[in-house]
Amino acid sequence: MGATKTDHFTERQNQLATLAKAIAHPARIAILDYLIKVDSCICGDIVNELPLAQATISQHLKELKNAGLIKGDIEGNAICYCIDENTWKRFQDILNALFDDYTPKTQSCC
Amino acid sequence: MGATKTDHFTERQNQLATLAKAIAHPARIAILDYLIKVDSCICGDIVNELPLAQATISQHLKELKNAGLIKGDIEGNAICYCIDENTWKRFQDILNALFDDYTPKTQSCC
DNA sequence: AATGTTTATCGTAATATTGCGATAAATAAA
DNA sequence: TTTATTTATCGCAATATTACGATAAACATT
Numbered sequence: 001m002g003a004t005k006t007d008h009f010t011e012r013q014n015q016l017a018t019l020a021k022a023i024a025h026p027a028r029i030a031i032l033d034y035l036i037k038v039d040s041c042i043c044g045d046i047v048n049e050l051p052l053a054q055a056t057i058s059q060h061l062k063e064l065k066n067a068g069l070i071k072g073d074i075e076g077n078a079i080c081y082c083i084d085e086n087t088w089k090r091f092q093d094i095l096n097a098l099f100d101d102y103t104p105k106t107q108s109c110c
Numbered sequence: 111m112g113a114t115k116t117d118h119f120t121e122r123q124n125q126l127a128t129l130a131k132a133i134a135h136p137a138r139i140a141i142l143d144y145l146i147k148v149d150s151c152i153c154g155d156i157v158n159e160l161p162l163a164q165a166t167i168s169q170h171l172k173e174l175k176n177a178g179l180i181k182g183d184i185e186g187n188a189i190c191y192c193i194d195e196n197t198w199k200r201f202q203d204i205l206n207a208l209f210d211d212y213t214p215k216t217q218s219c220c
Numbered sequence: 221a222a223t224g225t226t227t228a229t230c231g232t233a234a235t236a237t238t239g240c241g242a243t244a245a246a247t248a249a250a
Numbered sequence: 251t252t253t254a255t256t257t258a259t260c261g262c263a264a265t266a267t268t269a270c271g272a273t274a275a276a277c278a279t280t
Binding site: 004006008009010013014016017020021023024025026027028029030032033036037039040050051052082083085088092095098099101102103104105 | 114116118119120123124126127130131133134135136137138139140142143146147149150160161162192193195198202205208209211212213214215
């Protein structure tokens with residue numbers, strides 16, 4: 001096997017899993033950190049910021065894009081990346097809902 | 111290769127990546143959902159709730175436990191699982207910080 | 221002691237991820 | 251047009267993940 005059985009779970013569970021997987025790698029978090037830090041669309045200087053080969057970073061960018069967390073526009077011979085506000089917000093909402101649902105119990109068996 | 115270069119990234123980036131990876135699967139989200147829903151420590155009826163084999167669920171539980179998101183106590187011949195409040199809170203804090211850092215830009219190039 | 225119940229682990233197979241060099245594709249600059 | 255610059259993709263190797271049957275381990279029940 002090795003393939004996740006997505007059809008057995010709810011839409012929300014699958015969505016959250018997909019978004020979480022997108023940030024489940026330090027390099028992709030570093031990319032998002034940088035996108036947030038520079039506070040503007042960046043045109044491909046991520047390669048100089050991270051200790052990874054260009055091909056590897058391009059792949060990570062692709063995964064972030066597939067998950068919808070970032071988007072990119074062509075700008076000359078460079079590409080301009082920035083955070084996708086909508087997906088970002090949805091991600092935040094789903095997580096907030098999850099965290100809100102949990103209330104620490106006073107009487108815990110473990 | 112195939113192994114992530116954790117040493118090149120910050121402690122926080124690696125921590126967040128590890129926690130995100132723990133919830134980067136619908137089955138593990140379903141487990142957390144259930145743990146939250148029943149609002150008490152559960153003693154192993156997760157197997158009946160999910161459409162997965164017992165061995166598979168045990169493996170997912172182990173991953174959640176390794177990430178620190180849940181903990182389990184032996185209780186007779188069953189095991190009692192519940193959410194680990196501390197890690198759960200830390201996860202929430204790291205994510206909140208990430209989301210707080212981002213402010214949607216009015217002038218976006220993409 | 222023998223049997224059942226519950227959870228963990230082992231072994232295995234299928235698939236996914238990570239990383240990078242090489243190369244292609246597209247535009248800019250000369 | 252030729253040459254750089256920038257990003258994407260291909261192909262490959264190494265490793266990780268997912269899933270499950272079989273089995274072990276631990277305790278409860280009889």
